[in-house]
Amino acid sequence: MMRKLAAGNWKMNGTRESLDALQAIASAHPEPGVDILICPPATLLLQAAALSADSPLSIGAQDCHSAASGAHTGDISAPMIADAGAQAVIVGHSERRLDHHETDADVRAKAEAAHAAGLLAIICLGETLAERDAGSTLDVIGAQLEGSTPDSGDSANTVIAYEPVWAIGTGKVPDIAQIAEVHDFIRDRLTARFGSTASDIRLLYGGSVKPANAAEIFAVRNVDGALVGGASLNAADFSPIIAALESAT
Numbered sequence: 001m002m003r004k005l006a007a008g009n010w011k012m013n014g015t016r017e018s019l020d021a022l023q024a025i026a027s028a029h030p031e032p033g034v035d036i037l038i039c040p041p042a043t044l045l046l047q048a049a050a051l052s053a054d055s056p057l058s059i060g061a062q063d064c065h066s067a068a069s070g071a072h073t074g075d076i077s078a079p080m081i082a083d084a085g086a087q088a089v090i091v092g093h094s095e096r097r098l099d100h101h102e103t104d105a106d107v108r109a110k111a112e113a114a115h116a117a118g119l120l121a122i123i124c125l126g127e128t129l130a131e132r133d134a135g136s137t138l139d140v141i142g143a144q145l146e147g148s149t150p151d152s153g154d155s156a157n158t159v160i161a162y163e164p165v166w167a168i169g170t171g172k173v174p175d176i177a178q179i180a181e182v183h184d185f186i187r188d189r190l191t192a193r194f195g196s197t198a199s200d201i202r203l204l205y206g207g208s209v210k211p212a213n214a215a216e217i218f219a220v221r222n223v224d225g226a227l228v229g230g231a232s233l234n235a236a237d238f239s240p241i242i243a244a245l246e247s248a249t
């Protein structure tokens, strides 16, 4: 049976004192009915993983290189992330695709590296506002999904996060029908490619998820959790989102 996933992406936020939030979240959900993942910046991975070792929280990174090691100044590899005690890594976030010109092929290679290192790969997809306005959302999502998801993907090692670029950090959220359309589309495409395991590949929605809108989003068919940015930075906001997901399960 699939366990839904509440994932927090701290992005480029957080210093050591921010780790207090991990304890607060773990204390509020001692036996959660869903999986909980926090992805802090790389500087905090080792400490966050150590602090969470005996808690229901898992820790993930926000990116990895596609190579296991080598001359890539400033990058970290999937084996290094695993060595730090983390269990997951986000790949292909739109901020990486935009800021670092990452292509679908790059994202696919990173996801393959994550799988090879035994990490859960959270593969992000999302259309821009211009693409939505042009009516090409499903074409964009279909191409990203096909190009970014490796053949090694299955329900145990892969999560897909649908994050409309225009909804990230803006307070704007697609309407429920729009979320349902894209999630149904992703599920159908995964089923066509991967067969029966696709029904258990978790599909997360991301983009301005807050305590006030979480329950409505989690009621949508084929929404198996959320990838949360700003509202994951503190327990006061993230904990009600976790609770909403538990209630929807």
Ligand SMILES: O=C[C@H](O)COP(=O)(O)O
Pocket (backbone or CB within 6 Å): 009, 093, 163, 167, 168, 169, 170, 206, 207, 208, 209, 227, 228, 229, 230, 231
């Ligand atoms: O990875 C998380 C997403 O980019 C969503 O960020 P947000 O919840 O701050 O809109």
